[in-house]
Amino acid sequence: xxxxxxxxxxxxxxxxxxxxxxxxxxxxxxxxxxxxxxxxxxxxxxxxxxxxxxxxxxxxxxxxxxxxxxxxxxxxxxxxxxxxxxxxxxxxxxxxxxxxxxxxxxxxxxxxxxxxxxxxxxxxxxxxxxxxxxxxxxxxxxxxxxxxxxxxxxxxxxxxxxxxxxxxxxxxxxxxxxxxxxxxxxxxxxxxxxxxxxxxxxxxxxxxxxxxxxxxxxxxxxxxxxxxxxxxxxxxxxxxxxxxxxxxxxxxxxxxxxxxxxxxxxxxxxxxxxxxxxxxxxxxxxxxxxxxxxxxxxxxxxxxxxxxxxxxxxx
Ligand code: SF4
Ligand code: SF4
Numbered sequence: 001x002x003x004x005x006x007x008x009x010x011x012x013x014x015x016x017x018x019x020x021x022x023x024x025x026x027x028x029x030x031x032x033x034x035x036x037x038x039x040x041x042x043x044x045x046x047x048x049x050x051x052x053x054x055x056x057x058x059x060x061x062x063x064x065x066x067x068x069x070x071x072x073x074x075x076x077x078x079x080x081x082x083x084x085x086x087x088x089x090x091x092x093x094x095x096x097x098x099x100x101x102x103x104x105x106x107x108x109x110x111x112x113x114x115x116x117x118x119x120x121x122x123x124x125x126x127x128x129x130x131x132x133x134x135x136x137x138x139x140x141x142x143x144x145x146x147x148x149x150x151x152x153x154x155x156x157x158x159x160x161x162x163x164x165x166x167x168x169x170x171x172x173x174x175x176x177x178x179x180x181x182x183x184x185x186x187x188x189x190x191x192x193x194x195x196x197x198x199x200x201x202x203x204x205x206x207x208x209x210x211x212x213x214x215x216x217x218x219x220x221x222x223x224x225x226x227x228x229x230x231x232x233x234x235x236x237x238x239x240x241x242x243x244x245x246x247x248x249x250x251x252x253x254x255x256x257x258x259x260x261x262x263x264x265x266x267x268x269x270x271x272x273x274x275x276x277x278x279x280x281x282x283x284x285x286x287x288x289x290x291x292x293x294x295x296x297x298x299x300x301x302x303x304x305x306x307x308x309x310x311x312x313x314x315x
Pocket of ligand 1: 080081083086087089131
C-alpha cells in the first residue's frame, strides 16, 4: 500500500471518529511515521519479549497453566467520594452514595478462595470505579486476602482524600503491599501533605499528579479527553493481563467497561477459572491482543468509532 493510502486509512481510523477527542494535534508525515514505528516496536516488544516471558513464568508457577491474568481488580464498593470530570462517575449516578453497592462478603470470600486454590501470586487491586477507602470493611478484606493468599500483592489505588496516617498504618499491618495515590488537580489535599510528611524514608506510597499533559483514557468512548492515551495503544493487553470483577460478581471486559456492558460470566454461580477458559472469552482476548477490535466499546476506546460524546452525552 502506498504511503498516501496508508496515511488516509490511518487518518480514517484514528482521527475521523474522534471529532470531540483531540488526539495529539495535527498529524503530519513525520508524526505518522513516528507513531507507526512506535507501534511496530511496541508490538515486537510485547509479542517477542513480554508475552513469552509472562507465559513461561505462568507455566512454572501454575504447573502448566500459561494463559492466566497477573492482575485482578475487585469492586468492593461502587461509591466514590469525588466526581472527576474525566471519569464516567462525573456523568452517571452509579458512583453516588445513594446508589452505593457493596460486594457481598460471601462473594468476596469465594473469589479469594478460588484464587488461593490457584496459588495465585499476581496483584489484587481493590477498586473499579469506587473509592476503596470509603469501604469500612477494607482492613478486614485486606487481612482476609493476606491470610488466604500470602503471595498475592495487594494494591490500593485511591484518590487519597480519606487516607490518614492511622489508616495507612492499619492497612499496611493488615497486608497492603502498595498504595497508588493519584492527585487530581493542582492542589495537594491537606491530609496527603500531612501523611507524606509523616512517613519514614521507606514507605509504600506511589504518588502521581495528573495534569493537562497527562494522557487519559476515554473510558471506552464515554469521556472527552484532550489527550487520549488509548489511541496510542498498538496492542491492548488489558483483557489478557487482568481480570475485572464488578460488585455483583460479573467478570467484565476490562477496567474501561464502566457499565459492565461486556459480561463474560458471573463468579456467583460459576468458577472463576471456568469463565476465564470459555472459548469465546479466549477468542476475544486473542483478537484484542492482536489489535482486532470487534466490540463497539473497543472501537470507541481506540478511536475506530465515534465516542459516546459524539452521540450527545454532556460532560
Ligand atoms: S477518577 Fe477515581 S476518584 Fe475520580 S471520580 Fe473516578 S473513581 Fe472517583
Ligand atoms: S480496547 Fe477494549 S479491551 Fe482494550 S482497554 Fe479499550 S475497551 Fe478495554
